Amino acid sequence: MKQQVTLYTLSTCPTCKRVKRFLEERNVGFTQIEVDLLEGGEQWLASKEVKRHNPAGTYPTLVVEDVIVGFDEQRLKDALRLP
Amino acid sequence: MTPEGLYDILQRYAASQGFELNADREFTLDILTGLIRNEGRYGYRSCPCRLASGVRDQDEDIICPCFYAKPDITDYGSCYCSLYVTKDWNSEKTPHVVVPERRSAK
Numbered sequence: 217m218k219q220q221v222t223l224y225t226l227s228t229c230p231t232c233k234r235v236k237r238f239l240e241e242r243n244v245g246f247t248q249i250e251v252d253l254l255e256g257g258e259q260w261l262a263s264k265e266v267k268r269h270n271p272a273g274t275y276p277t278l279v280v281e282d283v284i285v286g287f288d289e290q291r292l293k294d295a296l297r298l299p
Numbered sequence: 300m301t302p303e304g305l306y307d308i309l310q311r312y313a314a315s316q317g318f319e320l321n322a323d324r325e326f327t328l329d330i331l332t333g334l335i336r337n338e339g340r341y342g343y344r345s346c347p348c349r350l351a352s353g354v355r356d357q358d359e360d361i362i363c364p365c366f367y368a369k370p371d372i373t374d375y376g377s378c379y380c381s382l383y384v385t386k387d388w389n390s391e392k393t394p395h396v397v398v399p400e401r402r403s404a405k
Contacts, residue, residue, distance in 0.1 A: 228333025228347035230326050231381070252350055263350060273404045275348065 220281040221246035224266045227253050232276040239278075251275065300338075302331040313383055318372060321381050322389040330382045334363055348380040349402070360402060367401040 223239065225232035227250045239246050251262045263273060270277045282295050292298070306320065306328060313320050321327045333347025345351040346361040360366040368378040376388035379398045387393040 226333075226347065226350060228336050229380075230329040230333070231348060233329070259350075267404060271404055272400045273350070274400045275350065 220279075220283075222279045222281075223248045224262065224275060224277040224279070225250050226275045229275055235276045235278060246278075300335055302328045302335060305331045305335060309382075316383075318383045319386055319389055321377075321384050327382060330380055346380060365402075370401065371398050 221239070221244060223232075223236060223246050225236065225248060236248060249262055251259055251266065254262055266275070266277050267273045269279050284291050284295055306324075309331070310320050321330075330347055334344045337343070337345045337347060337351060341351055341353050341355075341358070343355055343358065344363045345358045346363050346365050349361050349365075351358045351361065363380075364383060365379065368383055371378045372383055372385060375396055375398045376385040376393035377383070377395070377398055379400065381395075381398075385393060388395065
C-alpha cells in the first residue's frame with residue numbers, strides 16, 4: 217500500500233519551498249496544501265488538520281501516513297521501527 | 300517596494316541591532332518577497348513563515364521583526380524564519396537548527 221504524503225505550506229515561506237524541492241528531487245509523490253491561499257472555512261479546516269499532527273501549527277508540516285492492512289510482519293516492523 | 304529595496308533597508312536595520320541578514324541572498328530575497336506579499340494582502344509585514352490571521356491585533360506579535368526574534372537570535376543564532384541571524388550563524392560557527400516556535404498555538 218502506498219504512503220500518503222501531504223505537505224502543508226505557506227506560499228510565502230522559503231523553508232516550505234525547500235521541503236517541496238527536496239521531495240520533488242527525490243520523485244516523492246505528494247499533495248501540497250498552501251494553507252494561506254485557502255479561503256475562510258477551508259483555511260480553518262486545513263490549519264486544524266495541521267495542528268492535529270503538529271500542535272504547534274507551524275509550517276512546513278509534512279505528514280507521511282502509512283496504512284498497513286492485515287498481518288504483514290515486515291511492514292509492521294518497518295512502520296513501527298522495530299528490530 | 301521591491302525585495303531588493305527592502306533588502307537594503309533591512310540590512311541597515313540588522314546592522315543597527317548587531318545582527319546580519321541571512322547570507323544566502325536568494326533565500327533572503329524570497330523571505331522579503333513573502334513579507335511584501337503579506338504587506339499587500341494584510342496591510343502589515345507579518346512573518347512569512349507563520350500563518351497570519353489577517354487581523355492586526357491578533358498578529359501584532361508576528362509582525363516582522365517578530366516579538367520572538369531577539370530571544371531566538373540569542374538562543375539559536377537565528378530568528379524563526381532565518382532572516383535575521385548572527386555573524387557566527389552566517390559563518391556556520393553556530394550550527395543551523397530548526398528554531399522551535401515560541402508563539403503559543405492560536
